[in-house]
Amino acid sequence: NAGVTQTPKFQVLKTGQSMTLQCAQDMNHEYMSWYRQDPGMGLRLIHYSVGAGITDQGEVPNGYNVSRSTTEDFPLRLLSAAPSQTSVYFCASSSGTSGGTGELFFGEGSRLTVL
Amino acid sequence: SQQGEEDPQALSIQEGENATMNCSYKTSINNLQWYRQNSGRGLVHLILIRSNEREKHSGRLRVTLDTSKKSSSLLITASRAADTASYFCAPNSGGYQKVTFGTGTKLQVIP
Numbered sequence: 235n236a237g238v239t240q241t242p243k244f245q246v247l248k249t250g251q252s253m254t255l256q257c258a259q260d261m262n263h264e265y266m267s268w269y270r271q272d273p274g275m276g277l278r279l280i281h282y283s284v285g286a287g288i289t290d291q292g293e294v295p296n297g298y299n300v301s302r303s304t305t306e307d308f309p310l311r312l313l314s315a316a317p318s319q320t321s322v323y324f325c326a327s328s329s330g331t332s333g334g335t336g337e338l339f340f341g342e343g344s345r346l347t348v349l
Numbered sequence: 350s351q352q353g354e355e356d357p358q359a360l361s362i363q364e365g366e367n368a369t370m371n372c373s374y375k376t377s378i379n380n381l382q383w384y385r386q387n388s389g390r391g392l393v394h395l396i397l398i399r400s401n402e403r404e405k406h407s408g409r410l411r412v413t414l415d416t417s418k419k420s421s422s423l424l425i426t427a428s429r430a431a432d433t434a435s436y437f438c439a440p441n442s443g444g445y446q447k448v449t450f451g452t453g454t455k456l457q458v459i460p
Binding site (some may be wrong): 238267269275276277278282290292293299324325326328329336337338339340342343 | 380
């Protein structure tokens with residue numbers, strides 16, 4: 235059972251470079267989301283999607299782009315990396331059971347350093 | 350969406366003791382979920398309690414929900430060193446919506 239797979243696990247970028255963090259889930263979940271977590275803090279929601287072709291902003295969307303062309307994939311793009319985007323990024327998905335956004339399944343995280 | 354607020358921020362106990370952490374939220378909910386995060390790992394779902402439930406058990410975990418006070422508590426009984434982690438609550442008001450998290454309770458269980 236793969237669950238939620240994030241790649242890469244580690245990445246170092248220079249300021250101004252762009253990159254894409256990949257997230258794939260094999261559970262046919264409609265809901266997918268991206269979070270960032272900074273040291274000693276909770277998770278902050280960047281973007282989320284409730285189905286293919288539908289995305290919306292979270293708490294901290296600036297500097298990030300997302301798209302959802304398939305149910306399985308939800309890539310996060312950093313357009314022009316900045317040191318403030320140094321963080322650990324988590325992707326999560328949910329089937330939306332229990333009358334709402336149900337149990338979230340998380341990936342293992344992608345650790346990004348921007349120099 | 351709404352964000353839960355966990356309390357206390359940090360908790361240190363001896364192995365074998367019980368650990369209690371609390372979550373408060375602001376508006377009515379459909380369900381509330383608790384998650385655990387081990388250091389450097391993704392969050393793992395522990396338990397979901399619906400708004401019409403007052404208490405739920407899962408192994409050594411006991412969750413209570415008081416919708417009149419807009420609060421929930423997570424009790425871990427007979428704690429183990431492996432329970433050392435951060436714990437987060439996620440109140441959910443129903444429908445597909447963004448799920449946000451607070452800063453969590455950092456639990457340290459001393460062997």
